[in-house]
Amino acid sequence: MTRYLLRRLLQAIPTFFGITLLTFFIVHSAPGDPVLQQTFDPNISKAAREELRRRLGVDEPILAQYVSWLIGNEWRRDPDLLPRRGILRGDFGNSLNEKRPVLQMISERLGATLLLTGTATVIGYLVGVPIGVYAAVKRGRLFDSLSRVLSVVLNAVPGFWLSLVVILLFAVKFREWGLPAIPSGGMYTLTAGSSRGSDLMDRLIHLLPPALVLATGPIASVSRLMRTQVLEVIRQDYIRSARARGLRERTIHFRHALRNALIPLATLLGPTLTGLVGGAVITETVWSWPGLGRLFVNANFQRDYPVILAGFVIGAVGVILGNLLSDVLYGVIDPRVSLS
Amino acid sequence: MAELEQSVIAGVSSASQRARARQARIDLERESPGYWATAFYALRRDRLTLSAFAVLLVMALLCVALAGPITNRLGVSPTDTDPFISFEGPSREHILGVDEVGRDQLARLLYGGRVSLGIGFFAAIIILTLGMAVGTLAGYYGRLVDDVIMWFINTINSVPFILLLLIVALLFKPNATTLTIFVGLISWTNISRIVRGQIFQVKGMEYVTAAHAIGTPTWVLISRHILPNVIPVVIIFSAQVIGGVILIESALSFLGLGVQPPTATWGNMLNKATSYFTLGPHLVIWPGLFITITVLCLYVIGDGLRDALDPTMRGAR
Numbered sequence: 001m002t003r004y005l006l007r008r009l010l011q012a013i014p015t016f017f018g019i020t021l022l023t024f025f026i027v028h029s030a031p032g033d034p035v036l037q038q039t040f041d042p043n044i045s046k047a048a049r050e051e052l053r054r055r056l057g058v059d060e061p062i063l064a065q066y067v068s069w070l071i072g073n074e075w076r077r078d079p080d081l082l083p084r085r086g087i088l089r090g091d092f093g094n095s096l097n098e099k100r101p102v103l104q105m106i107s108e109r110l111g112a113t114l115l116l117t118g119t120a121t122v123i124g125y126l127v128g129v130p131i132g133v134y135a136a137v138k139r140g141r142l143f144d145s146l147s148r149v150l151s152v153v154l155n156a157v158p159g160f161w162l163s164l165v166v167i168l169l170f171a172v173k174f175r176e177w178g179l180p181a182i183p184s185g186g187m188y189t190l191t192a193g194s195s196r197g198s199d200l201m202d203r204l205i206h207l208l209p210p211a212l213v214l215a216t217g218p219i220a221s222v223s224r225l226m227r228t229q230v231l232e233v234i235r236q237d238y239i240r241s242a243r244a245r246g247l248r249e250r251t252i253h254f255r256h257a258l259r260n261a262l263i264p265l266a267t268l269l270g271p272t273l274t275g276l277v278g279g280a281v282i283t284e285t286v287w288s289w290p291g292l293g294r295l296f297v298n299a300n301f302q303r304d305y306p307v308i309l310a311g312f313v314i315g316a317v318g319v320i321l322g323n324l325l326s327d328v329l330y331g332v333i334d335p336r337v338s339l340s
Numbered sequence: 341m342a343e344l345e346q347s348v349i350a351g352v353s354s355a356s357q358r359a360r361a362r363q364a365r366i367d368l369e370r371e372s373p374g375y376w377a378t379a380f381y382a383l384r385r386d387r388l389t390l391s392a393f394a395v396l397l398v399m400a401l402l403c404v405a406l407a408g409p410i411t412n413r414l415g416v417s418p419t420d421t422d423p424f425i426s427f428e429g430p431s432r433e434h435i436l437g438v439d440e441v442g443r444d445q446l447a448r449l450l451y452g453g454r455v456s457l458g459i460g461f462f463a464a465i466i467i468l469t470l471g472m473a474v475g476t477l478a479g480y481y482g483r484l485v486d487d488v489i490m491w492f493i494n495t496i497n498s499v500p501f502i503l504l505l506l507i508v509a510l511l512f513k514p515n516a517t518t519l520t521i522f523v524g525l526i527s528w529t530n531i532s533r534i535v536r537g538q539i540f541q542v543k544g545m546e547y548v549t550a551a552h553a554i555g556t557p558t559w560v561l562i563s564r565h566i567l568p569n570v571i572p573v574v575i576i577f578s579a580q581v582i583g584g585v586i587l588i589e590s591a592l593s594f595l596g597l598g599v600q601p602p603t604a605t606w607g608n609m610l611n612k613a614t615s616y617f618t619l620g621p622h623l624v625i626w627p628g629l630f631i632t633i634t635v636l637c638l639y640v641i642g643d644g645l646r647d648a649l650d651p652t653m654r655g656a657r
Contacts, residue, residue, distance in 0.1 A: 018495030023507075030511045152643070156636035158587050160594050161628030164613050168624050172617040184617075278502040282591050286614065296503065297595060300510045308507060315500045323498075 005328065012320050020087070023312040024066050027305050055082050069093075069309070087313060093306040095299075102310045106292065112187060113291035116284070117276040119211040124218025124272065125265070131219070132226020133261070137253050139231065147227070151220040159279050163213050163286040170209070182209050185288035210287040214279050218272050225268055229261035236260075263334045270326035274319050379572075382648040389644025396637040399630075403453030411451075416444035418451040418604055430622065437622040440612065445623065449630055452604035457634070459520045459605070460586040466524025467581050468574055471531025476570070478532065479539025480562060486536070493529045501527070505588065509597040516599050519592075523585055531577060535570050542569045572649040579645060583638035590631050606631045 053059050057068060057078075067075070072086035085091035092102035135147040171184035188202050233239065234257050242252050281293035288294070292311065299307035373381070383389060402410070411417055416434060421441040430437045436445040478489040496504075508514075508522050542548060543566065551565050586606075592598035593607030601608055609627040616623045 014491055015494045015498055018491060019498055022495060023499070026507060026511070152639050153632075153636060156583065156587075156639050157632050158590050158594075158628060158635075160591055161610065161631065164610065164624050164628065167614075168617050168621055172621075176618075274500060277500045281500070281502050281506070282595070285595060297506065300506050300597070303510075312499060312503055312507075315503055316498045319498045319500060 004331070005324075008324050008327065012324065015320060016316070019316040020070060020313065021066070023309055023316075024069060025062075027309055028062060028065070030303070030305070057081050057084075087310075092310040092313075095304055095307050097299075097302050097304045097307075102306050105295065105307065106310060106314065109290060109292050109295050112289060113280055113284070113293060115207065116211055116214065116289055116291060117273070117280055119207060120214035120276055120279075121218060121272060123211060123215035124222055127215070128219045128222025129226050129262070129265070132223040133230050133253060133258060135223065135227045136230035136234070137249075144227075147223055151224050154216040154220040157216070159213060159216070160282045160286050162216065163210065163283060166209060166213060167286070185286075187290055210283050210289055214276060214283050217275050217279060221268060221272065222265065225264060226261060229264055230257055233257045233261045263330070266326050266329040266333055268326070269329065270319075270323035273322035277315055277318060375572075379648045383644060386644045386647065389641055389648075392637040392640035392644070396634065396641065399453065399634055399637070400457060403450050403457055407447075407450035407454060411444070411447045414444075414446070416447045418443060418447040419602060420444070436626055437620065439609070439620070439623055440616070445609075445626060448604040448609060449606070449626060452606050452609055452627070453630060453634075455516050455599060455603060455605045456586055456589060456607065456631070459516060459523070459589050459599075460582040463520045463523040463527070463585040463589075464578060464582040466521065467528045467531060467585070468578060470524065471528035472535050472567075472570065472574055474528065475532035475535025476539055476562060476567065479536040480543065480566065482540075489532070489536075493533060496526065496529050502588075502591070505592055506595070506597055509592055514599070516603060516605075519589065519599060523588060527581075527585070527588075531574070531581070534573055534577070538570050538573055539566060542566050576642065576646045576649055579638045579642035583635040583642070586631060586635055586638070 057065060057073060060068070068081075068084055068086065070086050071088055072091065073081050073084045084093065090103060092106075094100060095102050095105060098105065131147050131150075135144045138144050167184045170182045172181075174181035183206050187206050188199075230253070234253070239252060239257060242256050247256075277293075280289075280291060281297060283289065284291045284293035285297050292314075295307065296311040296315075298304075299311065414433075414435070421443055422438070423441060428434065428438050434444045434446070436449065438444055439448065474489060478486045504526055505523070508526070509519070512518065512522070514522055548561070548565055551561055556565070589598055589605065590607030590610070593605050594610045594613075596608070596611050598607055599605045601611075606627045610624070613624045
């Protein structure tokens with residue numbers, strides 16, 4: 001187990017460096033000059049600009065810049081350079097726009113994104129699993145066909161448009177019609193009442209709509225996987241023995257079959273998280289959710305390169321860890337899988 | 341059969357008997373319907389897939405071939421603005437209403453569909469070609485080539501796809517053509533993985549070893565003996581890939597980073613939709629509906645193709 005973990009972590013290292021190389025060079029081939037961008041003020045003299053250029057180290061060769069970004073710039077032994085500690089030591093530099101550490105901005109928003117994607121994942125599994133099992137039990141009947149249609153439709157609807165339609169109907173039209181409406185974005189009402197209970201309700205009503213929209217993807221994939229898994233499992237001998245012992249169908253399906261059918265869900269966790277990170281970028285933008293996705297999209301528009309680079313690296317680390325987690329989970333849950 | 345034997349045994353040779361015998365032999369020697377014939381037969385009986393295909397065909401016809409004639413007939417154009425009627429809902433002249441500067445929405449949907457469908461189709465060609473080529477390389481040569489390619493694929497796959505696309509779109513300000521190429525260049529990895537796996541399987545089969553042993557050149561070995569096994573997989577995924585690209589393009593254009601106006605696509609027609617909820621709900625509904633219908637048809641076709649082309653799936657429903 002430990003050896004397997006170690007090996008997987010070692011394997012992740014070249015991937016991680018590949019990502020840093022790829023993103024660093026893509027971002028650096030961007031047109032536009034970060035120094036000019038920071039010194040837009042015409043009163044700043046040319047000499048001052050050169051000075052800044054020197055201190056930021058953007059006039060150095062690109063490979064040297066890459067290494068400095070990665071491990072810090074002490075190795076240059078250049079007193080002119082602003083000290084950097086490098087991303088490997090957790091220094092993602094300062095945002096060009098907000099002039100403060102990128103890591104600080106990210107840590108402020110990480111919670112919101114985790115809350116949204118976490119809720120969406122939980123909803124996805126809680127809704128997807130029963131649908132899938134029931135569809136398999138009622139194979140070929142109406143519910144089965146409906147669940148198949150549902151999963152294909154949920155896959156085909158663009159997430160951002162689903163968000164737009166939900167907002168249009170439940171936030172805008174409901175308010176027009178005088179029905180109880182949902183908020184059209186944000187994490188809480190800015191003028192929220194002080195009482196604790198209403199505060200929680202307020203947060204929930206802001207959280208649930210975007211989380212539900214985001215959960216459509218996992219619901220579709222989880223329910224489909226569950227259906228095929230249950231169909232696979234109920235063909236096995238031990239289910240036949242259970243039936244021969246005269247157990248009730250419901251007990252067989254939900255106690256005996258479900259357990260083994262659940263195992264492959266662990267493998268779905270990695271891809272689900274990846275998909276949610278991508279989906280969150282769009283969903284957060286539509287619902288004005290103050291999370292990492294929106295931070296990244298805004299950084300893109302403002303060409304805030306340190307933030308963009310940090311977004312890539314953190315997103316990629318998240319994906320790598322998610323995949324690792326789902327592989328390890330698979331091995332832990334299913335004793336038939338040997339991890340070495 | 342019995343007649344054939346009889347005629348052979350008895351040596352009888354009247355003309356009609358001989359003809360019957362020949363017919364019987366032909367029946368015997370006739371090959372069973374091949375893989376593709378069976379698949380085609382299964383597909384022809386799959387009504388859901390056929391109707392999805394029909395809807396898609398109509399959609400493509402409307403957007404690609406008939407957009408011009410229809411808009412001419414209705415006397416509207418996707419670019420004519422009229423600020424006096426901005427946000428107006430459906431009317432006699434403008435069947436689906438007009439947008440914020442008074443452009444006819446139906447005309448823009450049709451012309452936009454041309455761009456969206458085109459991007460989906462051509463990006464899918466790039467994705468499938470590249471994916472197949474790289475996957476074949478990795479699968480056939482294995483070892484170092486495979487390691488390097490898999491490292492590359494794992495790297496690309498670890499970056500959330502939308503982030504990569506966002507930054508590329510931002511940096512290179514794509515038009516429809518360059519966007520197609522970008523999407524194609526960064527989305528081939530999953531196909532290659534699948535192709536690679538398939539080739540690993542086929543490569544180990546005896547007939548390939550036999551072909552190798554009699555000195556078949558590598559090129560012939562790959563193109564004649566190995567690749568045909570991969571084609572069905574690629575066909576199964578083709579519909580799904582087109583749908584996926586259309587979704588991605590629409591999301592990107594919705595964020596304002598895809599194809600730029602005045603060129604309409606279904607995605608960028610929704611770009612300002614968040615501010616139109618009260619002014620023009622029709623502008624929010626229609627483009628998304630077109631995307632959904634198109635992608636839905638493509639996914640259904642993908643499912644149908646899988647059922648038809650994957651022999652293990654036949655009769656599974």
